[in-house]
Amino acid sequence: MSEAHVVLDGVTRVFARAAQEPLHALGPIDLTLKRGEFFAVVGPSGCGKSTLLDAIAGLSVVTDGVVRIDGQAVAGSVPPGVGVVFQDDASFPWLTVEDNIAFGLRRQGVDGAEVARRVADALSLMGLTDFARAYPAQLSGGMRQRVCIARTLVLQPRLILLDEPFGALDQQTRLLMGDELLNLWRKTGATILLITHALDEAAMLSDRVGVMSARPGRFLEIVETRWPRDRDSTIVSSPEFGAAASRLWTLLRAESLKAMQHQARAQTV
Amino acid sequence: MKPATRLRIVVLVAAVAAVELSCRSGVIGAFTMIAPSQMVVSLWELLASGRLHNDIARTLTAVCIAFGGAVTVGALSGAVIHALPRLRRTADPLLAAYYSVPVFVFYPMFIVMLGLNDRPKIMIGFLYAVAAMTINTLNGLDRVSPVLLKTARMFRMGWASTTLSVVLPSAAPYLFTGVKLAIAYSFIGVVGSEFILSTGGLGYQIGFAYHDFNNKTMYALILFILGVVLIVNMSLHAWEKVLMARRGLQ
Amino acid sequence: MSALEAQRPRAPSWLAGRGFDTAVFAALVLLLWQGAHLWGGEVAMTTPLGTLLFTAKTLASAEFWPHAYATLSAFLIALVIAASSGILIGAVLGFHRLSGEVAEPVLVAIYSIPKVTLYPIILLFFGIGIAAEVAFGALHGIIPVILFTMNAVRNIKPVYIKSARVMRVSGWPLFRTVLLPATLPEVFTGLRVGFSLTLIGTLLSEMFGSKRGIGFVLMQAIGLHNMDVIMSLTFLLVAFAGSVNVLLLAIDHRLHRRA
Numbered sequence: 209m210s211e212a213h214v215v216l217d218g219v220t221r222v223f224a225r226a227a228q229e230p231l232h233a234l235g236p237i238d239l240t241l242k243r244g245e246f247f248a249v250v251g252p253s254g255c256g257k258s259t260l261l262d263a264i265a266g267l268s269v270v271t272d273g274v275v276r277i278d279g280q281a282v283a284g285s286v287p288p289g290v291g292v293v294f295q296d297d298a299s300f301p302w303l304t305v306e307d308n309i310a311f312g313l314r315r316q317g318v319d320g321a322e323v324a325r326r327v328a329d330a331l332s333l334m335g336l337t338d339f340a341r342a343y344p345a346q347l348s349g350g351m352r353q354r355v356c357i358a359r360t361l362v363l364q365p366r367l368i369l370l371d372e373p374f375g376a377l378d379q380q381t382r383l384l385m386g387d388e389l390l391n392l393w394r395k396t397g398a399t400i401l402l403i404t405h406a407l408d409e410a411a412m413l414s415d416r417v418g419v420m421s422a423r424p425g426r427f428l429e430i431v432e433t434r435w436p437r438d439r440d441s442t443i444v445s446s447p448e449f450g451a452a453a454s455r456l457w458t459l460l461r462a463e464s465l466k467a468m469q470h471q472a473r474a475q476t477v
Numbered sequence: 478m479k480p481a482t483r484l485r486i487v488v489l490v491a492a493v494a495a496v497e498l499s500c501r502s503g504v505i506g507a508f509t510m511i512a513p514s515q516m517v518v519s520l521w522e523l524l525a526s527g528r529l530h531n532d533i534a535r536t537l538t539a540v541c542i543a544f545g546g547a548v549t550v551g552a553l554s555g556a557v558i559h560a561l562p563r564l565r566r567t568a569d570p571l572l573a574a575y576y577s578v579p580v581f582v583f584y585p586m587f588i589v590m591l592g593l594n595d596r597p598k599i600m601i602g603f604l605y606a607v608a609a610m611t612i613n614t615l616n617g618l619d620r621v622s623p624v625l626l627k628t629a630r631m632f633r634m635g636w637a638s639t640t641l642s643v644v645l646p647s648a649a650p651y652l653f654t655g656v657k658l659a660i661a662y663s664f665i666g667v668v669g670s671e672f673i674l675s676t677g678g679l680g681y682q683i684g685f686a687y688h689d690f691n692n693k694t695m696y697a698l699i700l701f702i703l704g705v706v707l708i709v710n711m712s713l714h715a716w717e718k719v720l721m722a723r724r725g726l727q
Numbered sequence: 728m729s730a731l732e733a734q735r736p737r738a739p740s741w742l743a744g745r746g747f748d749t750a751v752f753a754a755l756v757l758l759l760w761q762g763a764h765l766w767g768g769e770v771a772m773t774t775p776l777g778t779l780l781f782t783a784k785t786l787a788s789a790e791f792w793p794h795a796y797a798t799l800s801a802f803l804i805a806l807v808i809a810a811s812s813g814i815l816i817g818a819v820l821g822f823h824r825l826s827g828e829v830a831e832p833v834l835v836a837i838y839s840i841p842k843v844t845l846y847p848i849i850l851l852f853f854g855i856g857i858a859a860e861v862a863f864g865a866l867h868g869i870i871p872v873i874l875f876t877m878n879a880v881r882n883i884k885p886v887y888i889k890s891a892r893v894m895r896v897s898g899w900p901l902f903r904t905v906l907l908p909a910t911l912p913e914v915f916t917g918l919r920v921g922f923s924l925t926l927i928g929t930l931l932s933e934m935f936g937s938k939r940g941i942g943f944v945l946m947q948a949i950g951l952h953n954m955d956v957i958m959s960l961t962f963l964l965v966a967f968a969g970s971v972n973v974l975l976l977a978i979d980h981r982l983h984r985r986a
């Protein structure tokens with residue numbers, strides 16, 4: 209259980225920019241994700257959370273340091289068994305909801321009946337059964353995001369990286385989707401890294417929460433929640449939950465102010 | 478049917494009827510214009526006589542060559558320019574200014590260079606259409622969303638399947654616009670050139686009928702060309718709607 | 728800065744500049760041009776230098792200017808007509824939604840048909856001469872002006888007008904402070920496109936049935952097989968259209984950036 213799944217060693221990302229100072233977005237970051245753990249990342253906007261996710265998934269080349277998944281260095285391509293849900297809407301507008309969800313399975317050559325079964329499961333898990341034949345353009349932003357979540361989850365990845373996946377959902381749906389994510393996590397034993405800007409979501413879902421500083425993003429502190437494995441959204445009413453959430457906010461408040469000033473300065477330039 | 482569509486049909490029918498009446502009553506003289514009904518009859522006779530077949534074939538062949546060349550070259554150059562940012566930097570302002578140049582002024586030069594045959598008009602049709610295809614290919618490739626490309630990488634797709642299953646469908650609406658414009662522009666280029674100076678084709682026949690004071694034939698020909706172009710354009714428009722419906726857009 | 732970035736050898740900055748690229752491009756065009764001359768011979772293609780020299784001679788000659796004047800006057804009159812009536816019609820169609828909806832597909836259809844085929848009709852109505860040229864030029868130019876103006880008016884955000892109402896602004900001040908600035912960038916784009924199309928229309932009409940103007944001289948030169956004249960006039964027209972367009976595009980970008 210406590211074996212290392214993902215190891216980040218001095219991971220740093222600097223963006224070279226045309227005719228501007230290079231932008232130090234992230235790091236250096238040292239972090240170990242244990243196999244089967246649920247890890248959440250919170251941080252002010254623009255602090256490098258998505259950059260961190262790209263680095264772990266092998267979607268970008270890090271400027272310095274190394275990311276290892278199962279001991280293998282990640283180098284510029286996504287290793288097998290890694291599923292990503294992106295912050296932006298990534299549904300394919302030319303495919304129906306079910307074809308979107310089946311996309312990865314069909315590419316892997318999974319046979320038709322199995323694809324149909326897994327897609328049907330994913331549709332009902334995400335509450336999309338009635339929209340199987342709809343196109344993304346006919347759905348709300350939140351529903352499109354659920355299509356993307358389903359499309360990644362049907363592949364049964366061992367490592368799931370989610371970038372603000374519930375950002376477009378209303379609060380109630382978010383809590384329910386959180387429960388579904390916990391169910392899935394328990395059932396599959398996958399390692400989950402969840403990036404979120406919602407402190408309650410981080411506090412409720414995860415085993416550990418990494419709190420990031422304003423840019424360049426580093427971990428200020430990693431907060432352990434010590435929830436039981438069979439938790440669900442009802443813990444939001446427990447006093448321990450309040451304590452965890454308020455601890456996160458205490459850490460984040462100053463950083464968020466800093467980030468806002470960053471942004472204001474960037475806009476006046 | 479939408480009220481606007483109904484009203485549009487009423488207005489157009491009324492306009493044609495007004496022209497018909499003006500011609501019939503002599504408000505517009507027969508040397509200026511023949512009545513629309515006479516145009517239709519004349520066109521029917523012309524088509525039935527078979528005298529036009531050669532010119533139709535000649536014009537359509539030229540349009541097809543110009544169009545095919547423009548779409549191929551335009552799509553390829555769009556892809557190349559997109560792949561090379563430095564080339565892009567130089568090409569962008571040129572493409573933006575391209576349609577400010579009256580392409581027809583090159584026609585005399587091409588005639589002297591290539592001879593008075595079908596090649597100069599194909600060149601004009603091609604030149605008129607190729608930039609539209611290039612510009613729209615670039616537009617389409619620009620609109621491929623980065624997150625969809627990342628998604629392709631998450632699915633561990635190679636270059637070929639990414640191009641086929643992600644880039645092409647993303648760019649398709651813009652490519653379609655390019656194709657639509659390329660058809661219209663190759664028609665304009667070819668028929669316009671024929672009309673100015675050539676040895677055959679529909680545009681040539683219009684000019685010939687004009688100089689021959691043969692209004693019956695001239696108006697029939699004009700009706701024919703406009704009819705063909707409008708039918709082609711409207712079919713493409715309808716097809717585009719079908720394609721959009723396949724993505725759940727009205 | 729990372730080791731990766733630092734190791735990459737840096738080219739001298741002028742090699743990476745836009746000016747350098749443009750110069751390379753221009754050199755390529757001249758090379759191709761000269762190559763075409765070498766390949767096709769004097770009859771097929773005048774050299775770049777020859778064209779330039781002949782252009783200078785043309786500009787200094789007495790015969791050129793009446794033709795240039797004829798083209799320019801027909802073009803300018805057509806442009807004024809296309810711009811003024813285009814903006815007026817476009818504004819009406821933009822404000823009156825139903826008319827706009829009725830007219831738009833018709834306008835788009837007219838935009839994409841080969842309008843040359845209509846020129847004989849115009850000739851029959853107006854007779855050979857400047858009137859027909861102006862009418863044909865304006866017919867080309869007016870459509871984009873109408874379409875862009877109509878869309879500009881349609882896209883004025885209702886909240887702008889509501890805000891103006893709340894501030895009790897109406898009439899001329901409303902036009903000057905809200906409607907004009909909100910629509911100007913798109914209307915200007917329409918005028919820019921209209922400029923190019925009006926020029927095409929004017930030249931086309933001169934090339935078909937006319938006894939004057941640059942289009943006429945171009946066609947006359949074909950019969951005489953006079954490549955010098957053709958190349959230099961083509962060059963002049965491209966240079967004129969291109970440089971005016973660069974200017975209009977610059978204004979266009981400025982207006983759009985502000986909007």
Ligand SMILES: Nc1ncnc2c1ncn2[C@@H]1O[C@H](COP(=O)(O)OP(=O)(O)O)[C@@H](O)[C@H]1O
Pocket residue numbers: 223224225231233251252253254255256257258259260423
């Ligand atoms: N490709 C890029 N080039 C330059 N700067 C970038 C690039 N991608 C992200 N950035 C910058 O890096 C910082 C971190 O971005 P990101 O990781 O997206 O933040 P967030 O924590 O909101 O997800 C931001 O300031 C962003 O503007």
Ligand SMILES: [Mg+2]
Pocket residue numbers: 257258259295371
């Ligand atoms: Mg982000």
